[in-house]
Amino acid sequence: MTMSPRIRKLALTAHVTASVGWLGAVAAFLALAIAGLTSLQSQTVGAAYLATELIIWSVIVPLSLASLVTGVVSSLGTAWGLFRHYWVLAKLLLTILATTLLAFHTQPVGRVASLATERMLSSADLRQVRIQLVADAGAALLVLLVNTTLGVYKPRGMTRYGWRKQRAAVDQRSC
C-alpha cells in the first residue's frame, strides 16, 4: 500500500512535528527535573515538579503516541516499509521502548508532584526518585537524538525480509 505524494507529505510532516516536539518537550522536562533537584529555593523546586507533571501528561505522552502512530503510517505507506530497512526498524524499536518507559515513569513524576502540592520539598524528600527523573530524562533525550539522527541520515542496510521483498520485486519485473 503506497500513499499518494500529497498524503505521504502530510504524514511525514505530522511525524516530524510530533517527533521533534517530543524531543523538545523532553529537553524542557530535563531542565525542570534538574531545577527541581538542584535549586535551593523551595518555591522553584515545587513549581518545577508541578510543571513536570503538566508537561508529561499534556505534551510528552500525546506527542510520543503521535510520533509512534505517524511513524508507522509513514513507513507502511511508502517504499521504506516498516521491517525492510534497519534504520526504520531501529527507530521503531527505540520509539516503542521510549514510549513504554514513559508509561512507567508517569507514576513517580505524579508522586513527586503530589508531594510538592502538599508542602515545600526539602532536598531529602524523594531524593532517589528525583535523581532518577533527571537520569531518565537525560537517557530519553539521548534516545530521541539517536532517533532524529537515524531519520535524517538513513544509514544503509536492508533486513533479510527487505532484501527478499526487493528480490521478489526485481524477479517480478524481469518476468
Next chain:
Amino acid sequence: MAELDRYPGTPRWVKVFGIFALVLVLLFVVLHLTGRGLGDHRPGEHAPSGGGPPSPKRGH
C-alpha cells in the same frame, strides 16, 4: 545481478547499535532489580529528615 543473489549481511552499524542497546537495557534491568531504579524509594524517604523542623506548609 550477482550481488542480488546473496543477502549482503547485517551492516556493522547495526551490530554496534544492537550491542549498545543491549547493554543499556541490561543496565536498566539491573538497576531496577537492585532497587535503585525508578519507582523505588526507601520507607520514610519522603518524610522530613529526623529531628528537623517540619517543612513549611505551601501558601504560608
